[in-house]
Amino acid sequence: MMNFMKKLAGATLRIMMTGGWLIASGSAMAEESHKVSEPAGVRISRSLNVLDYGAVGDGKTDNTTAFSACLKKVIEAGGGRMILPDGIYLGRIIIPGTKEWLTIEIVGESEPTPVFGTIGAFPFPENGTIIKCLADSGAAVISASNTPEKLYHRFSGVNVSLRNLDVRTSDNPRISGIDLLNAAQCKIENVFVNTNRYNVQASKPTHGTAGIITPACNNAALTVLRNVIVTGYHTGILVNEHTDGDNINLASNINGLEFAFAHHASRFGRVGAQRCTRSVTVTGKHGFTIEQLDMEIAGAGQTDKGNHWQATDFNIFDPGNLGVGDIKYWVVEGNVGAIETLTRNGGSSIQARRIGASSK
Numbered sequence: 001m002m003n004f005m006k007k008l009a010g011a012t013l014r015i016m017m018t019g020g021w022l023i024a025s026g027s028a029m030a031e032e033s034h035k036v037s038e039p040a041g042v043r044i045s046r047s048l049n050v051l052d053y054g055a056v057g058d059g060k061t062d063n064t065t066a067f068s069a070c071l072k073k074v075i076e077a078g079g080g081r082m083i084l085p086d087g088i089y090l091g092r093i094i095i096p097g098t099k100e101w102l103t104i105e106i107v108g109e110s111e112p113t114p115v116f117g118t119i120g121a122f123p124f125p126e127n128g129t130i131i132k133c134l135a136d137s138g139a140a141v142i143s144a145s146n147t148p149e150k151l152y153h154r155f156s157g158v159n160v161s162l163r164n165l166d167v168r169t170s171d172n173p174r175i176s177g178i179d180l181l182n183a184a185q186c187k188i189e190n191v192f193v194n195t196n197r198y199n200v201q202a203s204k205p206t207h208g209t210a211g212i213i214t215p216a217c218n219n220a221a222l223t224v225l226r227n228v229i230v231t232g233y234h235t236g237i238l239v240n241e242h243t244d245g246d247n248i249n250l251a252s253n254i255n256g257l258e259f260a261f262a263h264h265a266s267r268f269g270r271v272g273a274q275r276c277t278r279s280v281t282v283t284g285k286h287g288f289t290i291e292q293l294d295m296e297i298a299g300a301g302q303t304d305k306g307n308h309w310q311a312t313d314f315n316i317f318d319p320g321n322l323g324v325g326d327i328k329y330w331v332v333e334g335n336v337g338a339i340e341t342l343t344r345n346g347g348s349s350i351q352a353r354r355i356g357a358s359s360k
Contacts, residue, residue, distance in 0.1 A: 047081040048073055050089075057087015059132075064091035071095060074104055081105040084165075088130045092139055097146040097156035097182065106142070108164035114192040114229040116199045116251035117274055124197055132168040132196070133175065140179035140213075141167050144186075151184060153218055159185040167193045172203040173233065179213045181240075184220040188212065188228055195232035199252035199275065202232035204309040210235040211253070214243050217262055236276070239266055239286070250276055252310050259286035259323060270294070275310040282323035282347070290327045292355065299334030318347035325350040 048070050051057075055066035067082075071093070074080045079102030086109045095104055108129025115125060133141045144160055151157035160183045167177045177193035180186045193211040195202055211230030214223045217240055225245035230236040236250035241262030246269035250256035256273040259266065261284025268289065273279035274296040297312040315331065329352055333339050342352055 046074070046077045047083055049083045049085070051085060055084070055089060057085065057089045057129075059088035059090065059126075061089075062091045063089045064094070067091060067093045068096075071104070075102065079103045081107055083107055083109070084129045084131070085109045086127065086129050088126060088132060090132055092133050092135075093131060093142045094139055095142075095144045095156070095158055095160060095183070097144075097148060097150045097158075099149040099151050099157055101151070101157045101159070101184075103159040103161060105161040105163070106165070107161075108166070111164050111190045112166035112192040114249070116229060116231050116249060128166050129164060130166040130168060134168075134170040134196070136170075136174045138175060140176040141169060142177070143179040144181070144183035146182040150182075154182055154216060155184045155219060156182055158183050159187075159220075159222070161187045161189075162191055163189045165191050167191065168196045169194075169209075171195045171197055171232065172205055172207065173209050174207045176209045176213060177211045177230070177233070179210075181213050181216045183215050185222040186215055187222075187224040187226075189224075189226040191228050193228075193230045193233075197232070199231035200307055200310070202252045202307070202310075205232065205234040205254055208234050210238045210258075211250075212236070213238045214240045216240050217260075221264070235281075236273075239288070241266060241286070243267075246270060248272065249274070250279075252276065252307070254278065254309075255281040255317070257281070257290075258283055259288055259325075260284040262286045265289070267291075268293075272296075275307075275312070277309060277311075277313045278317040279312070279315045280317065280323075280327070282318035282320070282350075285322045285324075287324045289325060290329075293327050293329040294332070295329060296332045296334065299336050302334045312343070314343045314345045316342070316344035316347045316350060316352065318350060319345050321346045321348045323347055323350045327352045328355050329353070330355045 053066045053070040055063040112128040113125040146156045211233040221242045223243045227247045229249045231251045235255045235258045236253035241264040243266040249272040251274040254277045256276040256279045258281045265287035270292045272294045279295045
C-alpha cells in the first residue's frame with residue numbers, strides 16, 4: 001500500500017509539473033498570437049553600436065566611414081541612438097541632412113574627464129569616449145549637414161542629442177569642434193570640447209573656429225546645453241537664438257560666449273569664464289541673460305610668452321552696442337581674489353551687476 005501511495009504521489013507531481021509547463025507554454029503561445037504587428041511603413045528607433053559598423057577606438061583608425069554607415073541605419077530606422085564604447089576614435093561624425101523630423105542621439109559609454117586650469121606636465125587624459133580629428137580643413141569633428149535633404153530653410157529635420165563625449169581638435173584649430181548650425185534642434189550634455197591639451201598650454205587661436213556652434217537663427221526653438229566645457233578656441237560657444245545653457249565653463253578662448261544675431265533671446269544659468277580674452281562678445285543683435293557669470297582673469301606673473309594672449313582684454317565686448325542683456329557677475333584675479341572691476345567695451349544696453357551689490 002505504501003509503495004502504491006508513493007507511486008501515486010510521484011505520478012501526481014509529474015502531472016502537475018507537466019501541466020504547469022503546458023499552462024506556461026500555452027500562455028506564451030497565446031501572448032505571442034496576440035502581439036500586434038507594427039503597421040506597414042512605421043519605423044522603430046534602435047540603439048546601434050558603432051563597433052558593429054567597423055569602428056575601432058584604437059586612436060589610429062579613421063572611423064569616418066564607419067560613423068556614416070551607422071548613422072545611415074539610424075536615419076533609416078526613423079531616428080535612434082548611436083553608441084560609442086570607451087576608446088579614442090579618429091575621424092568625423094557628419095550627420096546627413098533629412099527632410100523628416102527625427103532625433104539622433106550620439107552617446108559615449110561614460111562621462112568624459114574635463115580638465116582646465118591645470119599647470120604641469122601631467123599627461124592629458126585619454127579615458128572615456130574621445131572623438132578626435134586633427135585635420136587642417138573641412139567639417140567640424142561633429143557636424144549636422146543639410147544635404148542630401150533638408151526640412152525647411154537651411155535646416156535638416158534632426159534634433160541632435162550629444163552626451164558623454166570628449167571632442168578634440170588640434171592646437172590652434174582650423175576646424176571647429178561641434179557645428180550644429182544646420183540642425184533644427186539640439187541638446188548637448190556632459191561634453192568636453194578641447195584642443196588636445198591643457199588650456200593654459202593652448203596656443204592663441206587664430207583661425208576663427210568655435211568649440212560649439214548652436215543651430216542658426218530661425219531654428220525650431222530648442223537648444224539646450226548642460227555640463228559643457230570648451231577650451232582653446234577662438235570662440236568657445238557661438239550662441240544663436242533659443243539657447244538655454246547651464247553649468248558651462250569656458251577656458252582660454254578668445255571669446256567665451258559669442259552672441260550672434262537672433263530674433264529670440266537666450267538664457268544662461270551659471271557660466272564660468274577663465275582666462276578668456278573676452279568673456280562675453282556680441283557680434284549681432286541679441287537679447288540674453290546670464291544669471292551667474294564667474295570670470296577669472298590671469299594675475300601678475302600668471303602668463304608667459306606662450307600664453308600671454310590669455311590675459312583678459314575686456315570682460316564684456318560689444319563695441320556696436322548690439323546686445324540687450326542682464327548679467328550678474330563675479331570677477332576673480334589670480335593670486336589676488338575677488339575684485340570689483342568689470343571691464344567693458346560698449347554694451348550700453350547690457351545691465352551688469354556684481355553679485356552681492358545693491359540693485360539700486
